[in-house]
Amino acid sequence: MAASFSASSPSSARVVSPTLLLLLLASFACHCRSAPAGAQVTGLPGFGGAQLPSKHYAGYVTVDEKLGSRLFYYLVESERDPAEDPLVLWLNGGPGCSSFDGFVYEHGPFNFESGGSAGSLPKLHLNPYSWSTVSSVIYLDSPAGVGLSYAKDKSKAYTTGDLHTAHDLHTFLLKWFQLYPEFLKNPFYIAGESYAGIYIPTLSHKVVKGIHEGVKPAINFKGYMVGNGVCDTVFDGNAIETSTACQGNDWNDSSSDKCRTAVSKVDEVIAGLNIYNILEPCYHSKNIKEVAPQNSRTPQSFRDLGVTDKPLPVRTRMLGRAWPLRASVRAGRVPSWQELGASVPCMNDEVATAWLNNDSVRSAIHAEPFIIRMFEAAIIIDIFIYFICFSDDHDMCVPYTGSEAWTASLGYRVVDSWRPWFADEEVSGYTQVYENGLTFATIKGAGHTVPEYKPQEALAFYSRWLAGSKL
């Protein structure tokens, strides 16, 4: 068509010829799907050259010109109806955890199979429980310094805080929607887990404020969801009730000697447990990287630990750099894992690290080639409060008891009282719905990262939440 336009006579510039009209129409039509040129991901190493199940786009958005802060996003379009389906921004917690945790281990479009030897390229298979079966999902690394996001001025940019992070995230959204205006009309949601219990409400507050103030582009924001979200010192700190000696003040280190003794005794007893799911083995040694071999003499129930609907046994794995036990959120500086001199307990991030640090993967997803660790942390120095939606019931890291108590403490009227909810005709957890659209739900038998342990149940509640139907 371009050829016929350039070949037309000069007079066609004044008289709108049918060719020109067509061209104009075509260029308006193109505006409906105007993803930035070159952002589309056309193939992924490990997926064997197969066609992706929907369109994927990836790249950077600069959120702070002065510091050169660039946030990396990976958009998976809905495999159903990207023009109509909701758009969801996904944020893993940390602080300092890459959202590729969600992409690789939780609800991304692929199930990752280890490549065999350490560091070799994993194989990718389709994940039937991907959240992209019902929505488009943006996986975003935030703040700068986390995962594939970075800043030129590291010394200034990497010392950050929750409010600044929310500000940058809002800037990201406004700029991202300018790059992808076709998504402005889709219902937009924000979802995440763990420390995203801080990220999400602070960002949602900004987004809502922006809408009220007429900030453009107008975001069609519909709601948010937090899984196993960190809350505050008191609710999270009292989530595990250790002793009557503490009188409901377990969180307060200096409450009394009797309480302190009781708390340390409990801590000693549970020290070897995997805090992210108390029933799972703690993968701290090379020998228990996989679930127990079939010929071992361990009972079947132990051999089955770690087995889920996903092919990778649950976390012989990675980075769910969630809040460590007994370190509930407090205002102040947060030390990184490196500073603590510890790696994430019970975790191993081999598959994600191998895949994301491979040169051909980086180039396929348009990411800069620097080496990343999945739980590299920017430092967070101020803290705010949040909102909640779902929790699993075997997480000791951010136990559901704290989230449940916090949710109830808001004083909203109960409109659908505590009852089981079902997926595939099985009780999959319990839920209570409050006025103002607040739902609390548990997912039976899951660990800290719910879609990793219970992918089918997670997709069930996710789909119902987006559709606005009852759990």
Ligand SMILES: *[C@@H]1O[C@H](CO)[C@@H](O)[C@H](O)[C@H]1NC(C)=O
């Ligand atoms: C913690 O407990 C001590 C001793 O009972 C008390 O003085 C202090 O006020 C408590 N801290 C808070 C923040 O409530």
Ligand SMILES: *[C@@H]1O[C@H](CO)[C@@H](O)[C@H](O)[C@H]1NC(C)=O
């Ligand atoms: C990255 O993956 C490609 C396959 O796509 C492989 O040929 C290459 O050796 C890998 N690079 C490294 C450094 O492992």
